[in-house]
Amino acid sequence: xxxFDSPRLxxxxxxxxxxxxxxxxxxxxxxxxxxxxxxxACVAGAAFARDPEITAQLELGRERALEGEDVPVTITLLSPxxxxxxxxxxxxxxxxxxxxxxxxxxxxxxxxxxxLELTLHCExxxxxxxxxxxxxxxxxxxxxxxxxxxxxxxxxRVYPNAETLHxxxxxxxxxxxxxxxxxxxxxxxxxxxxxxxxxxxxxxxSINWRASARRGVLWVNQQHPERNTDVVLFLDTFTDVKTSxxxxxxxxxxxxxxxxHLYLQRKDRVGVVSFGGFLSxxxxxxxxxxxxxxxxxxxxxxxxxxxxxxxIDVLPPxxxxxxxxxxxxxxxxxxxSAAALLxxxxxxxxxxxxxxxxxxxxxxxxxxxxQLAYRLWRLSRESLRLRxxxxxxxxxxxxxxxxxxxxxxxxxxxxxxxxxxxV
Amino acid sequence: xxxxxxxGLAYAGVVAYAxxxxxxxxxxxxTLGAFGAVLLVFVLVRGHDDLxxxxxxxxxxxxxxxxxVHGTHVDEAAPLIGGGLLLCGELATWSLDERWSIAGARGLxxxxxxxxxxxxxxxxxxxxLVVSLAAVPxxxxxxxxxxxxxxxxxxxxxxxxxxxx
Numbered sequence: 001x002x003x004f005d006s007p008r009l010x011x012x013x014x015x016x017x018x019x020x021x022x023x024x025x026x027x028x029x030x031x032x033x034x035x036x037x038x039x040x041a042c043v044a045g046a047a048f049a050r051d052p053e054i055t056a057q058l059e060l061g062r063e064r065a066l067e068g069e070d071v072p073v074t075i076t077l078l079s080p081x082x083x084x085x086x087x088x089x090x091x092x093x094x095x096x097x098x099x100x101x102x103x104x105x106x107x108x109x110x111x112x113x114x115x116l117e118l119t120l121h122c123e124x125x126x127x128x129x130x131x132x133x134x135x136x137x138x139x140x141x142x143x144x145x146x147x148x149x150x151x152x153x154x155x156x157r158v159y160p161n162a163e164t165l166h167x168x169x170x171x172x173x174x175x176x177x178x179x180x181x182x183x184x185x186x187x188x189x190x191x192x193x194x195x196x197x198x199x200x201x202x203x204x205x206s207i208n209w210r211a212s213a214r215r216g217v218l219w220v221n222q223q224h225p226e227r228n229t230d231v232v233l234f235l236d237t238f239t240d241v242k243t244s245x246x247x248x249x250x251x252x253x254x255x256x257x258x259x260x261h262l263y264l265q266r267k268d269r270v271g272v273v274s275f276g277g278f279l280s281x282x283x284x285x286x287x288x289x290x291x292x293x294x295x296x297x298x299x300x301x302x303x304x305x306x307x308x309x310x311x312i313d314v315l316p317p318x319x320x321x322x323x324x325x326x327x328x329x330x331x332x333x334x335x336x337s338a339a340a341l342l343x344x345x346x347x348x349x350x351x352x353x354x355x356x357x358x359x360x361x362x363x364x365x366x367x368x369x370x371q372l373a374y375r376l377w378r379l380s381r382e383s384l385r386l387r388x389x390x391x392x393x394x395x396x397x398x399x400x401x402x403x404x405x406x407x408x409x410x411x412x413x414x415x416x417x418x419x420x421x422x423v
Numbered sequence: 424x425x426x427x428x429x430x431g432l433a434y435a436g437v438v439a440y441a442x443x444x445x446x447x448x449x450x451x452x453x454t455l456g457a458f459g460a461v462l463l464v465f466v467l468v469r470g471h472d473d474l475x476x477x478x479x480x481x482x483x484x485x486x487x488x489x490x491x492v493h494g495t496h497v498d499e500a501a502p503l504i505g506g507g508l509l510l511c512g513e514l515a516t517w518s519l520d521e522r523w524s525i526a527g528a529r530g531l532x533x534x535x536x537x538x539x540x541x542x543x544x545x546x547x548x549x550x551x552l553v554v555s556l557a558a559v560p561x562x563x564x565x566x567x568x569x570x571x572x573x574x575x576x577x578x579x580x581x582x583x584x585x586x587x588x
Contacts, residue, residue, distance in 0.1 A: 008516055011476025012509075013581060015483065020575040022487065024568075029557035030490055030501035032571075034483055036553050037502075037509040037546025042581055044542060084538070085531050101526025107534065140538040141513070142520055 001051055001137070001146040009045050009143055012038040045143035052083040052108065058090075058131040058151030065122050067161045073118040075133050075151060082110040084140035090133045095124035095158065108137075125160035125253060127299040129153045159295055163258040167408040168266065171229045171325035172350040179228025180266040189223035196222055229268040230284050230321045233259060233294075234344070236330030236337040237276030240303045241358035246400055248331040248356045253298045255329050255354060258404055260294045272297060273319055275337055277306030281319045312340045312347075320344070326351045331358045332384055332395075345391045352411050353388055353395040360400055426521060427467045430514035434463055437482050437507045440500065445489040455485040463515065472519055479508050497557065502550030510543045 019035025022028075054077060061072035075088055089103035098118050108114055120130075131153040138145045174183040182191045195211055198218030211219040233256045240249040256272065263270045264286060271284030272294050282290075282297055312320070320326070326349045328341050345351045359381075364374035388395045394414040398407045438456030442449045459481030466475050486504050517535060 006516065007473050008475055008512060011479070012512070013579075014476060015479060015508075017575065017579045018480070019483065020571070024571050024575060026487075026491060028487075028490060029554060030498045030504075031487060032557075033501040033550040033553040034486065034505040034508070036549040037505045037543070039581075040546050040549045041509060041513075041542060044545075046581070084534060087525055103525050105525045105527040105531055107531055140534060141542060142516065142535075 001054065001148040003049075003051065004145045004147065006045075006143050006145070009042060012045075013042045016042060041141075041143075045139075045141065048139040048141065049144045050081050050139070051146055052079040052081055052086070052137040054079045054083065054086065054108070054135055054137055054146075054148065054150060056088075056133060056135065056150035058133055058154055060130065060154045060156055063155060064157045064159065066159050067122055067125050069122055069158075071120045071122060071156065073120055073130065075116040075118065077106065077108060077114045077116060077135070077150075078111070079108040079137070080111055082112075083108045083137035083146075085138045085142075087136045087138075088116055088133055089135075090118060090130065092120070092130070093126065093128055095122065095126045096128060096130075096156075097121045097123055103134075120156075122156075122158040124250070125158050125299060127296070128156045128158065130156055157296065157299060159299070160254045160257045162261045163254070163404050165258055165262045165405055165408065167405050167412065168262065169325070169327070169352065169408050169411055171231070171323070173323040174227035175230055175269070175321075175323060177228045179226060179268060181227055181229050181268070182224045183227040185225065185227075186222045187225040189225035191224040191226075193222045193224045195219050228266075228286070229263070230271070230324035231259070231263045231268055232271045232273060232284065232320055232324045232326045234326050234328040234330075234341070235272065235274045235276075235301070236328065236332075236334065237274050237278070237301060237303055238306075238334035238337055239331060241331055241333065241361040243361055247361065248333075248358055249301070249303060251356045251398070251400055252329045252331075253301060255356070255398070255404055256298055257295055259327060260291060264288070264291045269321075270294065271319055271321075271324075273315060274301055275310070275312075275315075275340060277304030277308075278302070279310070279314060281315065283318055284321060284324070310336050310340070312343050320349065324349060328353045329356060330354075331356045332381060333358055338384055341393070342387070342391060345388075345393050351393045353393055354407055354411075355385070355395055355397045357397045357399045424518075426514050426518035430467065430511050430518060431460070431463065433507050433511035433514065434460060434478070434482055437504055437511070438485055440504065441482075441486040441489040444498070445493050448488060448492050452485045452489050455481055455488065459485065463511070467515055467518060470519055470522060472516060475512055475515055478515075479512050482508055482511070497554065499554060502547050502554055505550040506543050506547035509546045510539070513539045513542060 016035040016039035019031050023031035057076045059074045065071050077086065084107065085105055086108055087103050087105050092098060092102065099121055100119050102118060104116060106114055106116060132149040132151045135150055136145055136147045170181060174181050186193045195208055198207065198220050202220045206220040208219050208221045235252055235256055240247050242248065260270050267286055269284040269286045270290060272282040274280045280297065282293060326344055328351060330337055330353065332338060332355050341351060341353060364371050385395045394411045396407045396410045442452045459478045462474050462478035462481065466472060466478060490498060517539065
């Protein structure tokens with residue numbers, strides 16, 4: 001532990017020395033009496049100087065939590081010689097809060113194991129590392145203090161609350177593997193698709209006897225097979241527009257978590273592409289493990305400022321499988337991501353743009369020029385949206401606080417009336 | 424805040440006693456005391472504990488002026504002045520330590536209060552011992568002068584040692 005001495009030790013020593021010398025020079029015992037308490041304080045200070053040699057262990061109640069949950073933390077302190085007062089501070093990032101108080105002051109008696117209990121409230125998602133804790137021990141009169149960082153750091157992952165979605169956004173095309181999505185193609189399945197005339201090779205059980213009796217020749221039933229889907233969550237991480245509490249990246253992560261959860265529950269394969277200053281991706285896969293992988297990658301997502309020109313060419317081909325449904329979650333603020341999305345559409349991907357609207361986060365200025373700039377900005381956004389719609393891409397504006405379910409319904413309605421075409 | 428007020432009270436008590444002891448020089452003593460009080464307030468408000476020693480020194484100087492001007496008669500209240508200045512310093516430091524609200528610190532207040540009280544009382548006792556020893560007719564010899572010089576050197580050495588550690 002690093003020792004620090006209070007400056008008043010030197011000051012008291014100096015006062016005592018001056019008092020004694022002045023008493024000697026002036027021949028006044030009162031000045032010696034004046035100096036005596038300070039000299040005594042110096043001696044007492046030197047006598048109390050014992051390094052408390054504090055050791056500590058940091059333990060988290062759990063390593064994973066959801067937003068809004070509380071996580072208990074125990075800092076076990078031990079000192080062989082004790083300490084009059086120990087201030088314990090656990091440095092916390094802004095997303096975590098200790099309602100019971102942080103730092104905390106305790107008193108340690110020799111060889112006593114003191115478990116200091118803290119409760120952390122997880123206010124926002126994120127991947128954190130807690131610890132080491134900072135301790136400062138002082139003797140009873142605070143003449144000396146000892147400071148140290150104790151306890152090994154512990155990881156804590158706070159997952160965003162996933163919204164429960166009931167609406168599924170069906171892809172235009174399905175993959176070849178079995179899943180829960182009724183394919184538009186015809187084959188073996190449950191959902192009735194059509195009737196056709198019998199052909200050699202057709203199974204007897206597929207013959208529709210009623211239709212055959214009516215027409216006099218054999219007719220067979222055709223079904224839609226159940227297939228799975230490849231879904232790619234394309235996240236625009238070039239820019240983040242935010243207020244003190246919420247921001248577009250925050251909304252993006254929440255939406256991506258909810259969507260990944262929904263599609264993975266349906267045995268679909270889900271991949272993630274974080275397209276921004278720092279490029280990262282997860283290849284599409286299915287299962288619970290993939291859900292954790294996705295959420296873990298989302299927790300570490302951050303905005304990295306970059307001026308490098310980037311297109312989707314920089315992405316490995318396997319991250320964007322053919323016939324994949326690409327769900328782009330973007331504030332539509334960066335020209336690079338806007339161009340990349342149009343490029344994706346031009347390559348024939350089934351693209352849906354969920355626009356995390358930055359408009360609520362931007363307030364127009366008071367003067368006329370600022371208001372004109374604001375209106376122009378809104379118009380340019382409208383124009384960009386129109387370009388997507390002309391390319392057959394549904395663009396749905398999603399505002400903070402609005403249920404994601406509404407957005408998905410809107411896309412479904414758009415697709416019902418405006419069928420996408422291959423470009 | 425309470426501790427800061429108590430510290431200020433202790434300081435004001437010292438200066439008031441010094442001023443009342445020598446009314447002819449009261450303005451000078453009060454001015455010295457006022458400078459010290461301003462320094463003390465600065466220490467308490469801005470948290471510059473490096474200046475605390477100077478504030479206490481000004482209080483001590485104010486008392487010394489009154490003492491020297493007043494005459495050769497031994498002031499039996501000197502231990503109270505010494506104890507008062509020490510108490511003022513301790514309370515001011517404690518006040519600075521409690522500037523930031525720390526959960527659980529209230530439970531430790533009694534221990535610190537006890538320690539400060541014991542130190543102040545011990546200081547008072549030491550000062551009283553010095554004054555009472557001075558009253559003993561031991562004569563003005565070289566031995567006493569040497570003893571006093573050695574004590575002064577010892578204190579300076581301790582101060583130097585502490586500042587180097």
